[in-house]
Amino acid sequence: MSAPTDRHAALHASFRWQVPAQFNIAEACCGRWARRTPRAVAIRWQRENGERGSLSYGQLQRQANRLAHALARRGVARGDRVAIVMPQRVETAVAHMAVYQLGAVAMPLSMLFGPEALEYRLRDSGARAAIVDESAIANLRAARPACPALACVIAVGQATGQGDMDWAPALAAEPDRHDPVVTGADDPAVLIYTSGTTGPPKGALIPHRALIGNLSGFVCSQNFFPQDDAVFWSPADWAWTGGLMDALLPTLYFGRPIVAYQGRFDPERALALMAEYKVTHSFLFPTALKAMMKAVPEPRQRFRLRLRAVMSAGEAVGDAVFAWCQQALGVTVNEMFGQTEINYIVGNCTRSLDAQGRLAPGWPAKPGSMGRAYPGHRVAVIDDDGRECPRGTPGDVAVHRLDVHGQPDPVFFLGYWNNPQATAAKFTGDPADSWCRTGDTAVMDADGYLWYQGRSDDVFKAAGYRIGPSEVENCLVKHPAVANAAVVPKPDAARGAVVKAYVVLSPGFSGDTGLVEALQQHVKGRLAPYEYPKEIEFIDALPMTTTGKVQRRVLRLQEEDRARAATAGR
Incomplete structure (x- = not known):
C-alpha cells in the first residue's frame, strides 16, 4: 500500500474527466435511478414539529414530471429562469429536477432574503416563474410589482392561495410522464447570485457539466462516498452552493438518500437527527461544529453516531474544533475550499481507495490548512x-x-x-x-x-455566510440618517466574524442607541437577517483614497488590532 503522502499524487495521475456531450442534471440525479431503483429512498424529510416521511426516486421523478408540465403550461421553456425560494423540503428537490429536465435554469434564492434582495435578483435575472412557500411568500409578493417578467408564482405549503397557482392541485392535474429536453453539458442549469465588493450582486451561471466537475471533490471530501449504506445530511441551505452542489445534487447523483430537515439549526437537534437517520456523511460548516462542541462536548455518550466523514468549509475550522471532531465525533474533519463560480477545488481526503478498490489512507489533513488540489x-x-x-x-x-x-x-x-x-x-x-x-x-x-x-477583495464570511459589503452599505445609505457607510468584519471567537458598520450621519441626526436599533431593523427588513450589522460605530468621515473610494482595509485592520488588544488585556 502506498504511503499516505503518496496517495494525492497517485490519484491525480490516474484521474481522467469523463464528460459526455449531452448531459442533464435531472437525468443524472433522478431519471436514471427512477428507472433502475424506483423504490429506493431519495429523501427522508422531517419538519421542526416532528412530522416526517420519505420520497422514493420513482416518486421524485413522477412529481418532477407533473411540475414540468405545469411550468410548461405557464410558458416556461428552455433557458427561462425559475426562482426557487424554499428551505430544505421535498418540493425544493422536485422543483430543481423539473426545471432541469425542461432545459430551464433554476435560480435558488434564500428564504431569508428580504423584499429588496429578492427584487434585485428577480429583476436582474428576468425570472419568468417563482416557486415559493410560506417562509418567503410575503417578501416575494412585496417584490413582485417591480418584476414585470415574473409571470407565474406557484405557492407551496402554507402559502397556498397567495400565488397564481397552488402546488398540490396544479400537479394533480398533470400527467406523471414527461419527455425531458435534451441538453448539452455546456448548457446553463443554475443561476446563483454571489455578493461582490463593488456594485450589486453578480449572478454566476452554472452549466450542467459543473456537477461532474464537483464530483471528485465531493467524493474525496466525504472519504470516498458512497458506500452502500451511505446517508447524507447537512444543515446547509439548499439555496446556496454549499447546500445544492455540496449536498443535495451529489448525493442524488450517487442514488443515495439525503435527509431534509425543515427547521432552524440547533446543535442538539443536529446530533439527534444524525443518530436517528444513521447519517454517515455530512457537510458541517465551522459555526455549526463550534455550536455542537459547546452544547454537547461528548456527543457519543448521548448519541449513537455512525459518521464516517465530515466536510467543512466557509471559514477555517481551527485547531480546537479539528481536535474535537477527531476525539468526540470520531472523524477527522476534511476542510474544503471553493466558491460559487468554481466549487470544490481544494481540500482534504483522509480515506481513499487503493488499486483493488479497498479503503486506504488518502492524504493527511494539516490543521489550519485549506488542503490540496482535488483530482482533476x-x-x-x-x-x-x-x-x-x-x-x-x-x-x-x-x-x-x-x-x-x-x-x-x-x-x-x-x-x-x-x-x-x-x-x-x-x-x-x-x-x-x-x-x-x-x-x-x-x-x-x-x-x-x-x-x-x-x-483579495472585501467580501468576508460571518457565521458561515458570505457577506458582500456593498449590498449592506447600499441598504444603510437608503436610510435618511446615513450619509455614508462602510461594512467590515469584526473578529468574533464564536462566529469567526460579525458584520460591523461604520456610519457617517446625515446633518441633524444623533448617533444614539435608538438609531442603532433603527438602522439594524432597516437592514433586517430589506436584506437577509444574517446581513444586518451586529455593531454600528458612528464616525465623522470614512477613510478614503485620493480617487474617492472607501478604504475598507483600513477599518478591517483597525478591528483586528482592537481584537488583539482586547485579547491581550484579559
Missing part, C-alpha cells in the same frame, strides 16, 4: 501578472482551465449573468489557456497544501 483540478498561487508564485509566497489562489493532463476542467461556471466585463476580469491569460482567480490569497507550502491569508 490544477490549482496554483499566482501573482498579479498570472505567474505561479514560489512556494511560501502569498498570492491569489487560481484554477487553470485545463487539468494536469491538459484536458478541459468541467468545474467552471459559464460567466456572470449579463456582465461580460466581470467575467473577463475573473480570468488571466488566453481564454482557452487561462487561470481563473478566486480572489482569495493563500500560501502554498512545499507539500502543495494551501494556507489561507485573506480575501
Whole structure:
C-alpha cells in the first residue's frame, strides 16, 4: 500500500474527466435511478414539529414530471429562469429536477432574503416563474410589482392561495410522464447570485457539466462516498452552493438518500437527527461544529453516531474544533475550499481507495490548512501578472482551465449573468489557456497544501455566510440618517466574524442607541437577517483614497488590532 503522502499524487495521475456531450442534471440525479431503483429512498424529510416521511426516486421523478408540465403550461421553456425560494423540503428537490429536465435554469434564492434582495435578483435575472412557500411568500409578493417578467408564482405549503397557482392541485392535474429536453453539458442549469465588493450582486451561471466537475471533490471530501449504506445530511441551505452542489445534487447523483430537515439549526437537534437517520456523511460548516462542541462536548455518550466523514468549509475550522471532531465525533474533519463560480477545488481526503478498490489512507489533513488540489483540478498561487508564485509566497489562489493532463476542467461556471466585463476580469491569460482567480490569497507550502491569508477583495464570511459589503452599505445609505457607510468584519471567537458598520450621519441626526436599533431593523427588513450589522460605530468621515473610494482595509485592520488588544488585556 502506498504511503499516505503518496496517495494525492497517485490519484491525480490516474484521474481522467469523463464528460459526455449531452448531459442533464435531472437525468443524472433522478431519471436514471427512477428507472433502475424506483423504490429506493431519495429523501427522508422531517419538519421542526416532528412530522416526517420519505420520497422514493420513482416518486421524485413522477412529481418532477407533473411540475414540468405545469411550468410548461405557464410558458416556461428552455433557458427561462425559475426562482426557487424554499428551505430544505421535498418540493425544493422536485422543483430543481423539473426545471432541469425542461432545459430551464433554476435560480435558488434564500428564504431569508428580504423584499429588496429578492427584487434585485428577480429583476436582474428576468425570472419568468417563482416557486415559493410560506417562509418567503410575503417578501416575494412585496417584490413582485417591480418584476414585470415574473409571470407565474406557484405557492407551496402554507402559502397556498397567495400565488397564481397552488402546488398540490396544479400537479394533480398533470400527467406523471414527461419527455425531458435534451441538453448539452455546456448548457446553463443554475443561476446563483454571489455578493461582490463593488456594485450589486453578480449572478454566476452554472452549466450542467459543473456537477461532474464537483464530483471528485465531493467524493474525496466525504472519504470516498458512497458506500452502500451511505446517508447524507447537512444543515446547509439548499439555496446556496454549499447546500445544492455540496449536498443535495451529489448525493442524488450517487442514488443515495439525503435527509431534509425543515427547521432552524440547533446543535442538539443536529446530533439527534444524525443518530436517528444513521447519517454517515455530512457537510458541517465551522459555526455549526463550534455550536455542537459547546452544547454537547461528548456527543457519543448521548448519541449513537455512525459518521464516517465530515466536510467543512466557509471559514477555517481551527485547531480546537479539528481536535474535537477527531476525539468526540470520531472523524477527522476534511476542510474544503471553493466558491460559487468554481466549487470544490481544494481540500482534504483522509480515506481513499487503493488499486483493488479497498479503503486506504488518502492524504493527511494539516490543521489550519485549506488542503490540496482535488483530482482533476490544477490549482496554483499566482501573482498579479498570472505567474505561479514560489512556494511560501502569498498570492491569489487560481484554477487553470485545463487539468494536469491538459484536458478541459468541467468545474467552471459559464460567466456572470449579463456582465461580460466581470467575467473577463475573473480570468488571466488566453481564454482557452487561462487561470481563473478566486480572489482569495493563500500560501502554498512545499507539500502543495494551501494556507489561507485573506480575501483579495472585501467580501468576508460571518457565521458561515458570505457577506458582500456593498449590498449592506447600499441598504444603510437608503436610510435618511446615513450619509455614508462602510461594512467590515469584526473578529468574533464564536462566529469567526460579525458584520460591523461604520456610519457617517446625515446633518441633524444623533448617533444614539435608538438609531442603532433603527438602522439594524432597516437592514433586517430589506436584506437577509444574517446581513444586518451586529455593531454600528458612528464616525465623522470614512477613510478614503485620493480617487474617492472607501478604504475598507483600513477599518478591517483597525478591528483586528482592537481584537488583539482586547485579547491581550484579559
